[in-house]
Amino acid sequence: xxxxxxxxxxxxxxxxxxxxxxxxxxxxxxxxxxxxxxxxxxxxxxxxxxxxxxxxxxxxxxxxxxxxxxxxxxxxxxxxxxxxxxxxxxxxxxxxxxxxxxxxxxxxxxxxxxxxxxxxxxxxxxxxxxxxxxxxxxxxxxxxxxxxxxxxxxxxxxxxxxxxxxxxxxxxxxxxxxxxxxxxxxxxxxxxxxxxxxxxxxxxxxxxxxxxxxxxxxxxxxxxxxxxxxxxxxxxxxxxxxxxxxxxxxxxxxxxxxxxxxxxxxxxxxxxxxxxxxxxxxxxxxxxxxxxxxxxxxxxxxxxxxxxxxxxxxxxxxxxxxxxxxxxxxxxxxxxxxxxxxxxxxxxxxxxxxxxxxxxxxxxxxxxxxxxxxxxxxxxxxxxxxxxxxxxxxxxxxxxxxxxxxxxxxxxxxxxxxxxxxxxxxxxxxxxxxxxxxxxxxxxxxxxxxxxxxxxxxxxxxxxxxxxxxxxxxxxxxxxxxxxxxxxxxxxxxxxxx
Amino acid sequence: xxxxxxxxxxxxxxxxxxxxxxxxxxxxxxxxxxxxxxxxxxxxxxxxxxxxxxxxxxxxxxxxxxxxxxxxxxxxxxxxxxxxxxxxxxxxxxxxxxxxxxxxxxxxxxxxxxxxxxxxxxxxxxxxxxxxxxxxxxxxxxxxxxxxxxxxxxxxxxxxxxxxxxxxxxxxxxxxxxxxxxxxxxxxxxxxxxxxxxxxxxxxxxxxxxxxxxxxxxxxxxxxxxxxxxxxxxxxxxxxxxxxxxxxxxxxxxxxxxxxxxxxxxxxxxxxx
Numbered sequence: 007x008x009x010x011x012x013x014x015x016x017x018x019x020x021x022x023x024x025x026x027x028x029x030x031x032x033x034x035x036x037x038x039x040x041x042x043x044x045x046x047x048x049x050x051x052x053x054x055x056x057x058x059x060x061x062x063x064x065x066x067x068x069x070x071x072x073x074x075x076x077x078x079x080x081x082x083x084x085x086x087x088x089x090x091x092x093x094x095x096x097x098x099x100x101x102x103x104x105x106x107x108x109x110x111x112x113x114x115x116x117x118x119x120x121x122x123x124x125x126x127x128x129x130x131x132x133x134x135x136x137x138x139x140x141x142x143x144x145x146x147x148x149x150x151x152x153x154x155x156x157x158x159x160x161x162x163x164x165x166x167x168x169x170x171x172x173x174x175x176x177x178x179x180x181x182x183x184x185x186x187x188x189x190x191x192x193x194x195x196x197x198x199x200x201x202x203x204x205x206x207x208x209x210x211x212x213x214x215x216x217x218x219x220x221x222x223x224x225x226x227x228x229x230x231x232x233x234x235x236x237x238x239x240x241x242x243x244x245x246x247x248x249x250x251x252x253x254x255x256x257x258x259x260x261x262x263x264x265x266x267x268x269x270x271x272x273x274x275x276x277x278x279x280x281x282x283x284x285x286x287x288x289x290x291x292x293x294x295x296x297x298x299x300x301x302x303x304x305x306x307x308x309x310x311x312x313x314x315x316x317x318x319x320x321x322x323x324x325x326x327x328x329x330x331x332x333x334x335x336x337x338x339x340x341x342x343x344x345x346x347x348x349x350x351x352x353x354x355x356x357x358x359x360x361x362x363x364x365x366x367x368x369x370x371x372x373x374x375x376x377x378x379x380x381x382x383x384x385x386x387x388x389x390x391x392x393x394x395x396x397x398x399x400x401x402x403x404x405x406x407x408x409x410x411x412x413x414x415x416x417x418x419x420x421x422x423x424x425x426x427x428x429x430x431x432x433x434x435x436x437x438x439x440x441x442x443x444x445x446x447x448x449x450x451x452x453x454x455x456x457x458x459x460x461x462x463x464x465x466x467x468x469x470x471x472x473x474x475x476x477x478x479x480x481x482x483x484x485x486x487x488x489x490x491x492x493x494x495x496x497x498x499x500x501x502x503x504x
Numbered sequence: 505x506x507x508x509x510x511x512x513x514x515x516x517x518x519x520x521x522x523x524x525x526x527x528x529x530x531x532x533x534x535x536x537x538x539x540x541x542x543x544x545x546x547x548x549x550x551x552x553x554x555x556x557x558x559x560x561x562x563x564x565x566x567x568x569x570x571x572x573x574x575x576x577x578x579x580x581x582x583x584x585x586x587x588x589x590x591x592x593x594x595x596x597x598x599x600x601x602x603x604x605x606x607x608x609x610x611x612x613x614x615x616x617x618x619x620x621x622x623x624x625x626x627x628x629x630x631x632x633x634x635x636x637x638x639x640x641x642x643x644x645x646x647x648x649x650x651x652x653x654x655x656x657x658x659x660x661x662x663x664x665x666x667x668x669x670x671x672x673x674x675x676x677x678x679x680x681x682x683x684x685x686x687x688x689x690x691x692x693x694x695x696x697x698x699x700x701x702x703x704x705x706x707x708x709x710x711x712x713x714x715x716x717x718x719x720x721x722x723x724x725x726x727x728x729x730x731x732x733x734x735x736x737x738x739x740x741x742x743x744x745x746x747x748x749x750x751x752x753x754x755x756x757x758x759x760x761x762x763x764x765x766x767x768x769x770x771x772x773x774x775x776x777x
Contacts, residue, residue, distance in 0.1 A: 226737045245562070249740035294545055298563065353723075359737065360563055363724045367543050367563075378723050380636045387632065 029215035029503045031486060034222050034231065034240040035496075037198060039389065041189075042170075042177035043163040044115055044122045047389060047424065049417060050406045052160045053495045054219060057200055058099075059163035059183030060207060062090055062109070063154050065409055067260075069315075069493045071154045075104065075164060075184065075207060076142075079154055085445070088144040088153055089137065097205050098166035099188040106136035111167035113144075119174065126422040127161045127413065130444065149445035155410035159494065186212045186498055196221060211499040225359065229253060232481055238503075239489075242481045243359065244303040250481040259303065260491035262478040263407020263414065265310050266358065268351070268365060269392075269427040270469035274399035276340070276347060283469035285336035287326040289372040290365070296474050299360055304474045309465045310405055310418045312475035315493075317411035319458040322465055333372040344373030352398035354388050355380050361473075362402050393424040401427060407494040411457055412443055419464040426468070433467035436460060508770035515766035521759035525752075528575035536569035541724050549741040558748050561734050562741075565724075571748055574726035579756075581642045581720070581727075582707040586700055588646025593653025594696055598688060600654075601661040602680050615651045623648055624713070631719050641720030645710050649703050656699040660692040698768045705760030712753050728753050 038051035046055055064074040076090035096104035113134050116124030130150035135143040144153065156162065169182035181189055186209070187200035200217045203209065220237065222228075229246060231237045233253050242250055242257075250257050268286070276282045292306035308326050311318040337347065349369070353362040366376045379398075381387050392401050405425055408414040417423045420440075421432040439460035446453045465472070478491050485504045490497045509515045533540070537557070544564035552559045558567040600611040630644035631637070664670060664687070673683050712729030715721040721730050728749045735745030 226733075226739070229740075245738075246740070252740070298545060298548060363563055364543070366724065367541075380719075380722060 029213060030218065031214045031216070031239060031501070031503055032218040032220060032237045034220050034228065034237045036222050037195070037219070040178040041181040041192075041198075042174070043160040043165055044112075044119055044124050045178055046160050047123050047393065049159075049408055049414075049494070052163075052409075054198070055160050055163055055181070056495060056497065057185055057187045057198075057217060057219065058181035058189055059160075059165065059185040061159060062157040062162035062164065064497075065155075065158045065492045065494065067490075067492055071158055071409075074158070075109075075162075076157070081151070081447075085149045085151065085447075086146050088146065088150075090142045090144075090157075092140040092142065093207050094140060096184055096207055098168070098182055098184045099203055099205070100166050100169055100182045102166045102168040104164060104166075104184045105139045106142045107139070108167050109142045109164055110134040110136055111170070112164045115167075115170055115174075116161075124161055126416070126420070127156060148441070151447045152410040152412045152444055155448075156413055157409075159409040159413070161413075187214075187217055208499055213500075213502045214498055217498070229255070229481070232483055235483065238483045238486050240481055242479050244300040244476055244479060246481075247301060247303065247479060254484070255481045256484055256486075258478075258480045258482065258489045258491065260478045260480075260489075261312070261314055261493060262476070262491075263311065263315060263493050264404060264478070265307055265312060265407075265475045266361065266402070266404035266473045267310070267418075267425075268471040268473065269398075269401045269403050269425060270471060271396060271399050271427040272431060272469045273396075273428055276342070276349065277399055277469055279340045280469070281336045281340040282342070282347070283471075285333040285340070285372065286369065286374070286469075287471050288329040288333035288336065289369055289374065290326075290471055290473065291328040291368055292474055293328070294368070295361065295364055298364060300474065300476055303479065304476045306473070307475045308472050309461055310414060310472055311407075311411070311461065315411070316454055317415075317457050317461050319461040319465070321458070322462050325465075326471075330372050337373060342373070345375060347373070348375040348377065349400055350379050350398065351376050352379050352381055352392060352401040354402070358402050358404070365402065392427070396427055396429055398427065409494050412440055412460070415440060415460055415464050418470065419468045426470075428469060433463060436463040436467055439463050509766050512766040512769065514762040515770075518759035518762040518766070521755050522763065525575065525579060525756050525759070528572060529579040530576070532572035532575040536566075536572040538566035538569040540565065540569040540573035540726055542566070549738055551742065552744070559742060559745065561731075561745075562738050567731065567735075567745070567748065570726035570731055571728070571752065574728050574731060574749075575752075577638060577721065577725060578708065578711055578728045581638050581711045582704050584639070585642045585645040585649060585707040585710070586704050588643060589649035589653050589703060590696070590700060592647065592650040594657045594692075597654040597657030598661050598684060598692065600658055601665050602684060602688075611654070615654050618648065619651045621648060623710070627710075627714055628719060636719060637722065638720045641714050642707075642711070645707060645714075649707065652703055653696065653699055656695050657692055660695045661688055664688060664691050694767070698764045701760050701764035701767060705757040705764070708753060708757055708760070 035053060036050060038054045039047040043055055043059060060075050062074060062076040063071050066072050075092055075096060077093050078091045080089050092106060098104055113128060116122050116128055130146050130148050131144045132147040133145045137143050163183065165177055166182040169177055179192060186203055186206045188203045189198060189200050191199040197220045202212055202215050206212060225243060228240050228242055229250055232240055232255050247257050270277050270283050272278060296304040296306050305312055307313060309318055309322060351362055362378050366378060369376050381391050391397055403425060405414060405418055408417060418425045419432055419436055420426060421430040423429060443456045443460050446456050480489055487502045488500050490500045544560065547560050547564045549562055550556055550560040556566045561567055596611045600608040626648055627641055627644040631640050634640040670683060670687055673687060712732060715727040715729035721727045731749040732746055735742060738745060
């Protein structure tokens with residue numbers, strides 16, 4: 007009788023539940039370091055944070071900035087004031103109106119909250135103001151024409167001021183935004199489930215009714231999980247593309263801003279001697295890395311950008327080509343006989359499969375011995391050891407890019423950049439060049455040249471060695487169509503489920 | 505006892521396998537046909553052939569050479585864990601029977617606590633605290649297998665603690681230390697030996713599991729578990745890749761278990777006789 011009652015109840019789910027079940031997508035990806043955009047720390051977080059939050063602007067597939075929560079923005083003639091015009095009738099998932107006051111409150115929290123990771127990103131904004139209920143005014147302390155781009159990422163992902171006032175710490179675990187989805191379940195280190203937010207400003211383009219985000223499965227089992235239907239969407243490595251296609255999965259590749267690097271810390275011996283860092287640059291055979299690790303899908307790069315991106319500096323393209331003889335000569339000049347120098351390379355076992363061992367072998371060819379040290383699994387260990395404490399002399403890492411090229415350059419070379427292992431050191435000439443780029447409107451003729459110069463100075467004056475870039479590679483079950491991948495993130499507008 | 509043991513066909517087969525494994529562990533790195541760390545960019549993920557007998561991995565390294573070179577670490581790591589477990593388990597196991605109730609109570613609570621620890625989580629936590637190395641990981645494993653040795657030892661010691669000859673020795677004025685050395689250790693050793701053989705097999709599997717997860721071993725050093733993980737990652741390109749390391753692990757674990765069973769059975773027969 008009880009069984010009958012359960013079955014009857016189950017049968018009463020109605021067509022709505024069935025539709026939701028059909029439009030359910032299970033996505034395997036990394037969970038963010040925090041669900042609060044103010045305390046989120048890494049570039050990759052935007053992929054998941056943007057499920058619950060909408061940003062003031064967003065990027066299109068070509069990386070151009072487009073309206074989002076803000077339907078337009080204007081700089082004052084002197085460039086010292088930036089005004090965003092918000093859409094009307096926006097609201098957060100907790101019912102709080104998303105208006106100019108809410109946006110102002112969010113950025114003020116970003117400026118003042120003790121554990122804010124937003125502060126360096128918005129340091130060019132001196133104060134925030136409202137001009138009516140739908141106009142937010144940023145008063146800038148210096149010219150910064152990058153802000154509309156910056157606002158397309160987690161920096162512009164506005165959180166509910168009501169939720170923040172109630173319990174700031176809870177926001178890190180339970181997002182309250184105005185994004186395409188609303189969280190309904192979260193188990194840290196395991197999964198986060200979402201349902202569609204009907205109040206999202208672009209809800210008409212969200213066709214996924216329920217999105218189940220699970221932690222990234224072990225790479226060897228990702229394909230099997232997709233084939234079995236345990237997950238519907240997952241990023242895969244370049245070497246698994248052939249297998250995925252052979253097993254009837256849809257593989258989508260799209261240009262990305264991903265780039266791998268060997269981070270070098272100039273504050274630690276032996277890299278306090280610039281000749282040693284320079285030797286490492288010449289010791290790396292990027293062609294071999296691309297051939298061995300990326301199945302031909304990668305592209306060598308010696309900068310934090312892939313060659314197709316407009317911030318890539320063509321003048322530096324051929325610099326630091328593989329030259330083991332030169333590497334050996336530089337080491338000899340620095341007083342290191344072959345085999346006399348040993349360095350420790352810190353690695354994350356969950357990413358960069360095979361890359362550390364290849365780098366180790368290449369360094370060995372020029373007489374640099376190296377031992378690999380694994381930072382145990384768990385994102386917090388890598389965060390605290392590498393990004394915050396900056397303890398290693400070298401570490402294998404990479405960037406997923408940022409919405410603004412300046413933001414990306416600062417993340418890898420800037421004084422507070424999480425991927426600048428030499429931080430807080432940053433090359434002064436680079437910082438000056440960055441200021442010039444910020445002060446240049448993006449439609450100005452000299453913008454691209456100035457941006458590329460900043461890239462050049464960063465690459466030349468920072469010891470880190472950039473290796474190669476890989477595209478976004480996403481495998482999906484055939485029921486998921488029209489993936490929406492912009493250069494720095496995976497988005498869900500327009501994605502359909504059959 | 506050895507003669508008794510050799511009467512069992514499974515024990516003879518186990519000893520042959522273990523002899524081979526011992527040879528691999530001692531001489532493996534020296535008889536490897538290639539440098540186990542050398543990468544050949546022109547021969548990535550090659551199938552078995554005349555140049556590379558078991559093929560190559562994703563970085564062009566000779567799998568056969570890596571298997572041989574990995575034997576030493578895999579076997580030594582298991583032996584290290586068992587040694588730690590033996591020291592930490594057998595001594596308190598014996599003393600808990602003969603050193604009074606308070607000592608017994610403390611020991612039992614500590615062992616209860618150890619038994620509650622989740623295996624992999626504890627090993628991961630230990631490597632996070634002490635650094636990710638094989639010694640640290642095996643130390644963690646050694647601590648976790650301590651209860652097995654403690655319980656076996658204690659059970660064996662309890663069975664003779666009240667025997668008449670022990671009582672007689674006490675009445676004659678023998679010290680606890682003398683009683684343990686002269687009368688107890690010899691009786692406790694056979695079941696401990698069985699447990700040690702069995703736990704060595706278990707530790708070999710644990711070493712394989714931990715290195716499979718990237719815990720304990722540091723690349724590019726090869727281990728059987730690490731090779732298994734690498735081969736599974738390239739299953740599409742080398743479907744037979746995992747067979748060799750898996751076979752070695754399975755055969756060794758089976759041999760150790762078979763030896764433990766034979767030891768136990770022969771011990772029973774000796775007691776019955």
